[in-house]
Amino acid sequence: MKRVYLLSSLFALLICAQAKPVELSNKEAAHEKTVFLTGAAGFIGSNFLKYMFDKYPNYNFIVLDILTYAGSLDNIPHYIQESPRFQFVYGSVTNPFLVDSIMAQSDLVVHFAAESHVTRSIYDDATFFDTDVMGTRVMMASLVKHAKKVERFIHISTSEVLGTAEDESQLMDENHPINPRTPYAAAKAGADRLVYAYWCTFDIPALIIRPFNNYGPQQHLEKFIPRAITAAIKGEAIKVHGDGSQERDWVHTLDVARALDAALHCKDFNKIKNQVIHIGSGKATSILDIATIIKNHFNLPPESLVFTNDRPGQVARHISSTQKSKELLGWEPIISLEDGLKEVIEWYKTHPARWKKMEPMKEVPVRSPLGIEVKY
Numbered sequence: 001m002k003r004v005y006l007l008s009s010l011f012a013l014l015i016c017a018q019a020k021p022v023e024l025s026n027k028e029a030a031h032e033k034t035v036f037l038t039g040a041a042g043f044i045g046s047n048f049l050k051y052m053f054d055k056y057p058n059y060n061f062i063v064l065d066i067l068t069y070a071g072s073l074d075n076i077p078h079y080i081q082e083s084p085r086f087q088f089v090y091g092s093v094t095n096p097f098l099v100d101s102i103m104a105q106s107d108l109v110v111h112f113a114a115e116s117h118v119t120r121s122i123y124d125d126a127t128f129f130d131t132d133v134m135g136t137r138v139m140m141a142s143l144v145k146h147a148k149k150v151e152r153f154i155h156i157s158t159s160e161v162l163g164t165a166e167d168e169s170q171l172m173d174e175n176h177p178i179n180p181r182t183p184y185a186a187a188k189a190g191a192d193r194l195v196y197a198y199w200c201t202f203d204i205p206a207l208i209i210r211p212f213n214n215y216g217p218q219q220h221l222e223k224f225i226p227r228a229i230t231a232a233i234k235g236e237a238i239k240v241h242g243d244g245s246q247e248r249d250w251v252h253t254l255d256v257a258r259a260l261d262a263a264l265h266c267k268d269f270n271k272i273k274n275q276v277i278h279i280g281s282g283k284a285t286s287i288l289d290i291a292t293i294i295k296n297h298f299n300l301p302p303e304s305l306v307f308t309n310d311r312p313g314q315v316a317r318h319i320s321s322t323q324k325s326k327e328l329l330g331w332e333p334i335i336s337l338e339d340g341l342k343e344v345i346e347w348y349k350t351h352p353a354r355w356k357k358m359e360p361m362k363e364v365p366v367r368s369p370l371g372i373e374v375k376y
């Protein structure tokens, strides 16, 4: 791995000039591509990187990540970090020089980088708009410049942009209104619509994917499933916000990786270009049900579930339509929530050193209008 540490954008330009894909034989080069991933030291991006790196031995990968509290090189296996097919570039998606120098050599791009935690956006929202909106603007401006070279660009949006399901009896399809309920969701909605505006204006080769709630190995302890599992491992109470009736559509991060792969490789890109596609399971499971599955897995008594104040801006129900993802990508999730949760529990049981260092960050203080501080 060429690990690159940058102090200024000027430095960034100089160093990134060296960021050349490795030479491959003629046969291999026929399929060679350079894949640019932003934010792939985080949860979903690192799982996607591993999936793609193992599946496509002729592809080179460039990861741009500023390694916030949520990103870590520990998420990227050593055999990838050591490979000549991999480069890590330390820097921000808000840096146009840096982004441009990588975009110029890329065939496929997936833009994961974002501030991603809803509660943190209530506590301090400024970085969410800087990274999620302005960072996406930098990516878009660069894509316009390099649209002849870049074959496909996937913007990772989120189901949070939709707000809560308008009609509780209906699945949320791609025409569902956009009603973000938190600063995180508003920032991601800004980015989602910014990508839409760029393709209307510049006809860029972009596609918007809106994953629903991801879970899987390597997720930060601030998110509900890892927080609940690690509390159970330690024999501590599992905290549930409100009455736990909030429903989410849970999708395993490897299923999301398969969906993104399908979008990057489907034969007829014109069929999916400039589309929004929801990635979910079509099933909703409440937070209380997830907490109960985890509690039962560890044989904990009923009193180990404790209920706290509900988080401001809570979404009551998320459930994805799967029709468009089936039609356009031929994709459906294959990992059941039951199997996926068992695997994830096992991962946290066997990787204590990885998650223990996140413990001080698992709760975030939020101040109510009355000045009362609650930790979520």
Ligand SMILES: NC(=O)c1ccc[n+]([C@@H]2O[C@H](COP(=O)([O-])OP(=O)(O)OC[C@H]3O[C@@H](n4cnc5c(N)ncnc54)[C@H](O)[C@@H]3O)[C@@H](O)[C@H]2O)c1
Pocket: 038, 039, 040, 041, 042, 043, 044, 045, 064, 065, 066, 067, 068, 069, 070, 071, 072, 091, 092, 093, 094, 111, 112, 113, 114, 115, 116, 117, 131, 135, 156, 157, 158, 159, 188, 210, 211, 212, 213, 214, 215, 220
């Ligand atoms: N986790 C979910 O359930 C979920 C669901 C739907 C969509 N998403 C979206 O998927 C994407 C990835 O989510 P995640 O859960 O992996 O997030 P994460 O917080 O685990 O990782 C985000 C990564 O982005 C990096 N990053 C942050 N600011 C950056 C910047 N300015 N420049 C470069 N890198 C930067 C961080 O260092 C980190 O590695 C995000 O866009 C998020 O909005 C997440």
